[in-house]
Amino acid sequence: MSKVVLKGITKKYGNNTVVNSIDLTAENGKLISILGPSGCGKTTTLRMIAGFEKPDGGEIFFDDKEVGAIPVNKRNIGMVFQSYALFPHMTVEQNVAYGLEQRKTPPSEIKERVAEALKMVHMDEYAKRKPKQLSGGQQQRVALARALVIKPDVLLLDECLSALDKKLRVEMQVELRRILEQTGVTTFFVTHDQEEAMTLSDKIVVMNAGKIEQAGTPFEIYEKPATRFTAGFLGKANFFEGKALSFENNKVQLETENGNITIPAQNAVVGQNMLYVVRPEKIRFVSEGENGIKGTVEHVTYSGNISTCTVVCSGKEIICEVQNAVSGQRPQKGQNVTLDWDSAGSIEIIGGVN
Amino acid sequence: MKKGVVSKLYVLLIMLYLYVPILVLMLMGFNKSRYNSMPFEFSLQWYQELIGDTVLQKAALNSVLLALVTGVICVILATFFILGERYLSNKTKSIFNSISMMPMSIPWLIMGLSLLLLIRFFDFDKSMFFVAAGHVVISLPYSLLVLKARVQSMDRALEEMSASLGASPLTTFRRITLPAIAPAMVAGGFLSFMISFDNFAISYFLMPAGVSTLPIEIQSSIKFGFTPEINAVSTVIIGVSLLCLAVVGLIMGSSLKTMVGRSENK
Ligand SMILES: Nc1ncnc2c1ncn2[C@@H]1O[C@H](COP(=O)(O)OP(=O)(O)OP(=O)(O)O)[C@@H](O)[C@H]1O
Ligand SMILES: [Mg+2]
Numbered sequence: 001m002s003k004v005v006l007k008g009i010t011k012k013y014g015n016n017t018v019v020n021s022i023d024l025t026a027e028n029g030k031l032i033s034i035l036g037p038s039g040c041g042k043t044t045t046l047r048m049i050a051g052f053e054k055p056d057g058g059e060i061f062f063d064d065k066e067v068g069a070i071p072v073n074k075r076n077i078g079m080v081f082q083s084y085a086l087f088p089h090m091t092v093e094q095n096v097a098y099g100l101e102q103r104k105t106p107p108s109e110i111k112e113r114v115a116e117a118l119k120m121v122h123m124d125e126y127a128k129r130k131p132k133q134l135s136g137g138q139q140q141r142v143a144l145a146r147a148l149v150i151k152p153d154v155l156l157l158d159e160c161l162s163a164l165d166k167k168l169r170v171e172m173q174v175e176l177r178r179i180l181e182q183t184g185v186t187t188f189f190v191t192h193d194q195e196e197a198m199t200l201s202d203k204i205v206v207m208n209a210g211k212i213e214q215a216g217t218p219f220e221i222y223e224k225p226a227t228r229f230t231a232g233f234l235g236k237a238n239f240f241e242g243k244a245l246s247f248e249n250n251k252v253q254l255e256t257e258n259g260n261i262t263i264p265a266q267n268a269v270v271g272q273n274m275l276y277v278v279r280p281e282k283i284r285f286v287s288e289g290e291n292g293i294k295g296t297v298e299h300v301t302y303s304g305n306i307s308t309c310t311v312v313c314s315g316k317e318i319i320c321e322v323q324n325a326v327s328g329q330r331p332q333k334g335q336n337v338t339l340d341w342d343s344a345g346s347i348e349i350i351g352g353v354n
Numbered sequence: 355m356k357k358g359v360v361s362k363l364y365v366l367l368i369m370l371y372l373y374v375p376i377l378v379l380m381l382m383g384f385n386k387s388r389y390n391s392m393p394f395e396f397s398l399q400w401y402q403e404l405i406g407d408t409v410l411q412k413a414a415l416n417s418v419l420l421a422l423v424t425g426v427i428c429v430i431l432a433t434f435f436i437l438g439e440r441y442l443s444n445k446t447k448s449i450f451n452s453i454s455m456m457p458m459s460i461p462w463l464i465m466g467l468s469l470l471l472l473i474r475f476f477d478f479d480k481s482m483f484f485v486a487a488g489h490v491v492i493s494l495p496y497s498l499l500v501l502k503a504r505v506q507s508m509d510r511a512l513e514e515m516s517a518s519l520g521a522s523p524l525t526t527f528r529r530i531t532l533p534a535i536a537p538a539m540v541a542g543g544f545l546s547f548m549i550s551f552d553n554f555a556i557s558y559f560l561m562p563a564g565v566s567t568l569p570i571e572i573q574s575s576i577k578f579g580f581t582p583e584i585n586a587v588s589t590v591i592i593g594v595s596l597l598c599l600a601v602v603g604l605i606m607g608s609s610l611k612t613m614v615g616r617s618e619n620k
Pocket of ligand 1: 013018037045
């Protein structure tokens with residue numbers, strides 16, 4: 001229920017700058033996902049918002065109030081750690097009640113709200129158990145209930161659904177989304193699951209080596225990646241890079257390290273180095289004789305709803321995905337094919353080429 | 355097969371080596387002869403004398419009280435030390451660690467002597483206060499050792515989580531930290547208790563005139579003629595120690611399981 005603003009936040013461990021001058025705004029009641037490779041500073045960023053770590057530079061605001069001097073226990077945050085951190089000597093029930101007890105909530109209300117929270121995460125049957133008697137996924141759900149039951153202003157979730165199986169995870173995602181909409185709590189959500197980030201987030205922040213690569217809606221991040229890193233990190237990507245030799249009829253001829261290749265594109269500056277990214281699902285197989293890029297199918301991976309094909313076109317591997325529809329025929333290994341896509345499918349990454 | 359017999363024999367020999375002296379001592383407490391001589395004739399005579407021996411009882415009481423005070427002070431100091439130490443940098447921490455363990459490597463005789471010289475230097479009178487202080491110096495490292503092991507394996511995230519849920523540092527200590535380290539506090543305190551209870555050298559140097567502890571009393575009784583009463587009192591001490599150990603084992607046992615169970619689950 002607070003807008004959270006990070007201004008130039010920096011964290012150093014010794015000489016190692018772990019978080020490097022981050023600017024980030026989380027609007028009131030929105031869910032912000034933080035994505036990035038292991039060790040890029042996601043947890044450290046959350047810990048600074050929570051108040052466990054003091055930033056070496058920059059300021060954090062909750063609703064225009066600078067929180068640097070406010071200790072953790074006065075920030076009204078809810079947190080789920082990567083390691084769950086359930087209190088081992090307390091039962092599930094006592095764990096969830098702990099935060100309410102600190103808020104001097106009357107016992108009858110505590111009882112009610114704890115039961116409600118446990119029901120929400122489907123853990124009501126386990127109320128009397130100790131954490132060590134629970135599976136990883138069950139512990140994670142208790143940790144989530146414990147963070148939510150106190151109705152925090154800011155919710156910080158560090159890979160809080162990672163130990164759940166697919167079905168339960170989707171269920172929890174839906175539940176989480178519902179709770180967040182209901183309570184309007186501003187949420188930071190660290191995850192390694194791209195699909196999860198896509199479906200849950202109002203905004204995705206892609207981090208790399210302590211810096212924000214790009215922040216935007218899931219659509220923007222996927223369809224309009226600003227950097228090569230973002231394009232490569234989220235989803236599969238084919239990169240086409242080289243000097244533009246000519247550009248006409250929405251086709252650009254590039255001088256790449258594998259020789260010249262002509263691909264569809266909406267924009268190009270002749271004589272300059274260009275970088276385009278093409279998502280595999282944008283590429284389609286066209287019949288022989290039509291205009292397109294000729295190649296040979298090198299490899300086909302079947303994964304249920306789609307097949308992923310690696311096509312080699314004059315030395316360059318291009319990954320494309322086809323729907324396994326009933327009528328559609330799947331490319332075979334060794335087959336000669338022609339590839340094409342709409343010119344809008346080639347996303348120009350400006351500033352991607354140095 | 356043969357190898358099995360040999361290794362069993364080997365273990366048996368070590369056991370005998372360790373325990374025969376104590377067994378003989380306990381046995382002779384039940385022997386009628388004043389000079390531990392054979393043949394063995396069962397009697398409870400020495401235990402009866404023990405009941406009437408107020409000097410020995412007084413000394414035993416002193417020892418227990420001294421050890422109790424020492425144990426409690428050691429646990430409190432060790433707890434503060436360990437918890438405070440966590441906020442130091444690694445380098446300072448390792449320096450503090452070595453210094454705090456030093457009393458373990460200094461012979462008690464020298465420690466006692468140096469404390470005595472210090473008291474003399476400042477022209478203080480010998481008193482129980484200094485005896486207790488000396489006992490704390492030599493017993494503290496044992497409490498520290500046990501507590502350190504426990505705190506190091508403790509998850510800091512638990513305390514952070516408690517803070518994030520709105521608990522003040524004091525509440526966090528009381529409800530999260532204390533339950534986690536309580537078994538180690540009991541064990542550490544018990545260890546310090548035993549070190550103090552057993553100590554002769556420090557007490558010998560610092561004890562004010564007219565007061566004695568059990569180790570001192572036993573030592574002096576050897577000087578003035580030894581009776582199996584000493585065997586009897588030793589047996590009682592061993593019995594009480596074993597009982598304490600069993601109780602601590604019971605307390606630790608159940609709570610240790612909770613701790614271990616947690617870390618296994620991680
Ligand atoms: N207390 C610390 N002291 C020194 N370095 C640290 C400390 N905590 C984290 N780091 C370093 O900071 C970097 C970022 O760590 P962080 O935990 O934020 O990564 P992360 O993005 O959460 O990674 P993961 O996805 O693996 O959880 C890492 O290189 C890590 O080694
Ligand atoms: Mg992390």
